[in-house]
Amino acid sequence: MGAPPFSTAQNSDHAVLLLHGLSSSPLELRFLARFLAEEGFITHTPELAGYSAGTGHLPMEQWISAAVAQFDALAVQYRHVSVCGLSMGATLAAAVAHQRPAARALLLLSITLSYDGWAIPWYLFMFDYLYYTPLRSRYRYREHEPYGLRNEALRSKIARAMQKNEISEVGPASIAMPALHEARRLAGSVRNKLKGIATDCLIIHAIDDETSSPHNARFVESNVGAAFLRTIWLDDSYHMITSDNEREVVARECALFLRESAAASAASNNPAPVVSRALARRLRQLASVAGKA
Template sequence: MKTSVRTIFNEGDGHAVLMLHGLSSSPLELRYLARFLSDEGFTTCVPVLEGYTAGSREQSMEQWLEAATREYDALAERYERVSICGLSIGAALALALVHRRPRAQSVALLSLTLAYDGWAIPWYRFLLNWAYYSPLRSRYRYRESAPYGLRNDALRAKIARAMERDDFSEVGPSTISLPALHEASRLAACVRSQLRGIRNDCLIVHAIDDETSSPRNPRFVASSIGSAFLRTIWLDDSYHMITSDNEREIVARETALFLRESEIASRTGDAGGKPVVSKALARRLRQLAAMGKGRA
C-alpha cells in the first residue's frame, strides 16, 4: 500500500512560509510544524516537488531547484513576505533557493544535511558516489533502518511498522535511490560555494546527537553564511527527524519566534539578533567538561 502524497497548504496572514521536506520523502515530515505555524498566523505551504518528492519520477537537482522556485514565486505573487524552511536535504535546497531569490524574508534550516556523516551512517557511504557510475546505479537503494531519525522509542516502533507496509512514512522514505543520493551530493557542493553570498536572516536548529547529519554541517554553515541575523539552536533529546521527535514542540516554537522576530526587525530596520546558543547545548558542554575532568 502507498500513502497518498499531497501538498499541505494553510491560509494565514501576509507572511507565507514555503516548507521543503527531505529527500525522496513527502510533506508529511513537516505536517506538525506547518500546523503549528498556521495556528500562529502564518500562511504555510509544504509542496509536492516534481522529481524530488516520493512518487514522482526522479530528476536532477537543477530541476528540484526549478520546482521549488516556482512554488516560491507563486507565494511571492500573493503574500507580502515569504520565508523558506527546509528539513535535512530540504534545508540544503532552501539555501539554494534563497540564494536564487534573495528577497526572501528569512531561511530556517532544520537538521541541515550537506554531508551524510552522522554516527549511524554506514562506513561504506563514501563509496556510493563511485557506485553511481557503475551498473549499481539503477539497482542499488539505500534502505533506512533503526533508529529512523527518532530518539522516541514509541514513535520509532510505529515508524518501523509503517516502513514495512509503505514506501514512506511521516518521517521519510523506506529507501532512497543511488541517483537521488548523487543529486543530493551535487546540491550540497553547489550550496557550499554560495553561502557567503546569502545574507537573509537565518535560523539553524540541529540535534547534537543527529545520527544522519553531524553537527559539522550546521557549524560549517554558521561560520560561512553572510547573514547578519543568525540564530543557532541545539537540541539534546532528538535525532535527525526533529520535526517529529521528542523536541518537536521546541522546534515549532523557536521557528515561529524566529520568523516573527525577522519580520519585526525588517519593519523597524533593526538587523537585530546576536547568535543564540541554547540551554541544551550549554548543559551538554558542561557535562562533557565534567566527564573530561573525571578522566584526567
C-alpha cells in the same frame, strides 16, 4: 503535483515555504506546518517533481527550479515569504534563498551537507562511484533504526510502517542511488554559495544527529552571509527534529524567529526620524507662525 493547498490562516502577510527531505513527502513537516498555521502564518508544503517520493528522478538543478517556482507563486500574493527545510530540504531551502535574496527568513532544520552522522554506514562514500556502474538503476539505500528518532515509542511505530509501506511520516523506507547522487551535488553547490546568502537565518540541529553530524550546522554558522543569525542546539532528538521529542520546541522557535525577522524588516523600512532638540524647537516655531498666518 498534488501539493497540499495553502493554509487558510486569516489576515496574514507572511507565507512560509516548507521543503521536506530527500525522496520523502510533506508528512515530515505536518506538525510544524499545522503549528505555524495556528500561529497565523500561511504555510505551503509542496511536492517537487524529481525530488519528492514517487515523482521520478531529475537533476538537482530542476529541484531548485521547482522550489523557486513555488517561492515565486507565494511572493506574488504575500508581503513576506520565508523558506524552511528539513534535512536535504534545508539544503534545498538554502539554494532557494541564494536565488531569491528577497526571502524574509531562512530556517534550516537538521541541514545536511554531508551524510556523516554516527549511524551512517562507512561504505556510503562508495555510492558516488557505483552511480557510474549498472548498479545505479538497481541499488537502493534502505533506512534503518533509529530512523532519525530518539523517541523509542515513535521509532517502533515507524519501524512497523516501514515494513508495510515505502513512505512514513519521517521519510522513505529506501532512497535510490540517483537521488543520493543528486543530493551530494546539491550539497556541494550550496557549500560554495553560503557566503552569498544574506537572508536572516535560523539553524536548529540536534547534537546527537545520527544522519548529519553537528559539523553541518557549524559549517553553515561559520560561512553563511546572514547578519541576523541564530543557532539552536537540541539535546533530546535525533535527525527528524520535526517529529521527535523536541518538535514543539522546534515549532515555537521557528514561529518566534519568523516574527522577529518580519518585525526587524518593518523597523528598517520605516526608521524613526532623528531630530535634534534645536531642530525640533525650530519646527515648533515655524508651525506656530504658520498657525497665526
